[in-house]
Amino acid sequence: MTSSRVASDLASILVPIGVVGAVLAGLCALVAAIAIMRGAAGLAGGAVGVWIPAAVLSLAASFANQWTPVIVSGAVLVGLLVIGAVVRGIVNAGEPARSTRRAARxxxxxxxxxAASAPATTSPPSTGTIPALAR
Incomplete structure:
Protein backbone atom coordinates (compact mmCIF):
# COMPACT_ATOMS: atom_id res chain seq x y z
CA MET A 1 0.00 0.00 0.00
CA THR A 2 1.22 3.45 -0.81
CA SER A 3 1.17 6.22 1.73
CA SER A 4 -1.58 8.08 -0.13
CA ARG A 5 -3.74 4.96 -0.03
CA VAL A 6 -3.17 4.63 3.73
CA ALA A 7 -4.00 8.31 4.22
CA SER A 8 -7.17 7.89 2.22
CA ASP A 9 -8.20 4.85 4.26
CA LEU A 10 -7.50 6.68 7.51
CA ALA A 11 -9.45 9.71 6.32
CA SER A 12 -12.44 7.53 5.52
CA ILE A 13 -12.44 6.39 9.16
CA LEU A 14 -11.31 9.48 11.04
CA VAL A 15 -13.48 12.11 9.38
CA PRO A 16 -16.80 10.47 10.36
CA ILE A 17 -15.47 10.02 13.90
CA GLY A 18 -14.62 13.72 13.98
CA VAL A 19 -18.05 14.67 12.69
CA VAL A 20 -19.73 12.54 15.36
CA GLY A 21 -17.55 14.24 17.98
CA ALA A 22 -18.57 17.65 16.66
CA VAL A 23 -22.26 16.71 16.80
CA LEU A 24 -21.90 15.45 20.38
CA ALA A 25 -20.01 18.62 21.31
CA GLY A 26 -22.80 20.71 19.79
CA LEU A 27 -25.43 18.86 21.81
CA CYS A 28 -23.41 19.36 25.00
CA ALA A 29 -23.07 23.07 24.20
CA LEU A 30 -26.84 23.29 23.73
CA VAL A 31 -27.44 21.63 27.11
CA ALA A 32 -24.95 24.02 28.71
CA ALA A 33 -26.70 27.05 27.21
CA ILE A 34 -30.11 25.87 28.41
CA ALA A 35 -28.67 25.21 31.86
CA ILE A 36 -27.20 28.71 32.00
CA MET A 37 -30.54 30.17 30.91
CA ARG A 38 -32.27 28.35 33.75
CA GLY A 39 -29.55 29.19 36.27
CA ALA A 40 -28.41 25.60 36.85
CA ALA A 41 -24.67 26.05 37.27
CA GLY A 42 -24.00 22.40 38.09
CA LEU A 43 -25.69 21.16 34.94
CA ALA A 44 -23.85 23.74 32.86
CA GLY A 45 -20.53 22.63 34.31
CA GLY A 46 -21.36 19.00 33.67
CA ALA A 47 -22.35 19.72 30.08
CA VAL A 48 -19.11 21.60 29.45
CA GLY A 49 -17.25 18.74 31.13
CA VAL A 50 -18.78 16.30 28.65
CA TRP A 51 -18.15 18.76 25.81
CA ILE A 52 -14.38 18.47 26.33
CA PRO A 53 -14.03 14.78 25.35
CA ALA A 54 -16.47 15.30 22.48
CA ALA A 55 -14.34 18.17 21.20
CA VAL A 56 -11.24 16.00 21.53
CA LEU A 57 -13.08 13.35 19.53
CA SER A 58 -13.74 15.93 16.83
CA LEU A 59 -9.97 16.40 16.59
CA ALA A 60 -9.80 12.99 14.90
CA ALA A 61 -10.82 14.61 11.65
CA SER A 62 -7.81 16.89 11.79
CA PHE A 63 -5.55 13.94 11.00
CA ALA A 64 -7.14 13.99 7.54
CA ASN A 65 -6.71 17.78 7.31
CA GLN A 66 -10.41 18.36 7.96
CA TRP A 67 -10.55 21.14 10.55
CA THR A 68 -14.23 21.98 10.14
CA PRO A 69 -15.52 19.68 12.95
CA VAL A 70 -13.06 21.16 15.45
CA ILE A 71 -13.87 24.73 14.47
CA VAL A 72 -17.62 24.06 14.55
CA SER A 73 -17.52 22.42 17.98
CA GLY A 74 -15.56 25.32 19.46
CA ALA A 75 -17.67 28.00 17.80
CA VAL A 76 -20.92 26.35 18.84
CA LEU A 77 -19.81 26.23 22.48
CA VAL A 78 -18.74 29.87 22.54
CA GLY A 79 -21.85 31.03 20.69
CA LEU A 80 -24.33 29.13 22.80
CA LEU A 81 -22.66 30.11 26.07
CA VAL A 82 -22.89 33.77 25.06
CA ILE A 83 -26.54 33.35 24.05
CA GLY A 84 -27.29 31.57 27.34
CA ALA A 85 -25.66 34.33 29.37
CA VAL A 86 -27.54 37.05 27.47
CA VAL A 87 -30.89 35.32 27.93
CA ARG A 88 -30.12 34.78 31.63
CA GLY A 89 -29.36 38.49 31.96
CA ILE A 90 -32.68 39.36 30.34
CA VAL A 91 -34.51 37.01 32.70
CA ASN A 92 -32.74 38.48 35.70
CA ALA A 93 -33.58 42.02 34.56
CA GLY A 94 -37.29 41.16 34.56
CA GLU A 95 -37.17 39.48 37.97
CA PRO A 96 -37.75 42.58 40.19
CA ALA A 97 -40.97 43.47 38.38
CA ARG A 98 -42.18 39.89 38.66
CA SER A 99 -41.44 39.70 42.38
CA THR A 100 -43.20 43.05 42.96
CA ARG A 101 -46.34 41.81 41.20
CA ARG A 102 -46.19 38.55 43.15
CA ALA A 103 -45.91 40.42 46.46
CA ALA A 104 -48.87 42.64 45.51
CA ARG A 105 -50.98 39.57 44.73
CA ALA A 115 -60.42 35.96 59.91
CA ALA A 116 -60.17 32.47 61.31
CA SER A 117 -63.00 31.64 63.72
CA ALA A 118 -61.08 29.16 65.82
CA PRO A 119 -57.42 29.21 66.79
CA ALA A 120 -55.32 26.66 65.03
CA THR A 121 -54.12 23.80 67.20
CA THR A 122 -50.69 22.42 66.83
CA SER A 123 -49.34 19.07 67.84
CA PRO A 124 -45.90 18.55 69.32
CA PRO A 125 -43.21 17.93 66.76
CA SER A 126 -42.67 14.35 65.77
CA THR A 127 -39.25 12.95 66.57
CA GLY A 128 -39.59 9.67 64.78
CA THR A 129 -39.76 6.29 66.47
CA ILE A 130 -37.70 7.09 69.56
CA PRO A 131 -40.09 8.35 72.29
CA ALA A 132 -37.28 9.42 74.66
CA LEU A 133 -36.36 12.26 72.35
CA ALA A 134 -39.87 13.72 72.44
CA ARG A 135 -39.27 15.65 75.67
Missing part, protein backbone atom coordinates in the same frame (compact mmCIF):
# COMPACT_ATOMS: atom_id res chain seq x y z
CA UNK A 106 -50.06 37.94 48.04
CA UNK A 107 -50.87 41.15 49.94
CA UNK A 108 -54.25 41.40 48.21
CA UNK A 109 -55.09 37.80 49.08
CA UNK A 110 -54.00 38.24 52.70
CA UNK A 111 -55.95 41.49 53.08
CA UNK A 112 -59.09 39.95 51.64
CA UNK A 113 -58.88 36.70 53.63
CA UNK A 114 -61.57 36.20 56.30
Missing amino acids: VAAVVAGAP
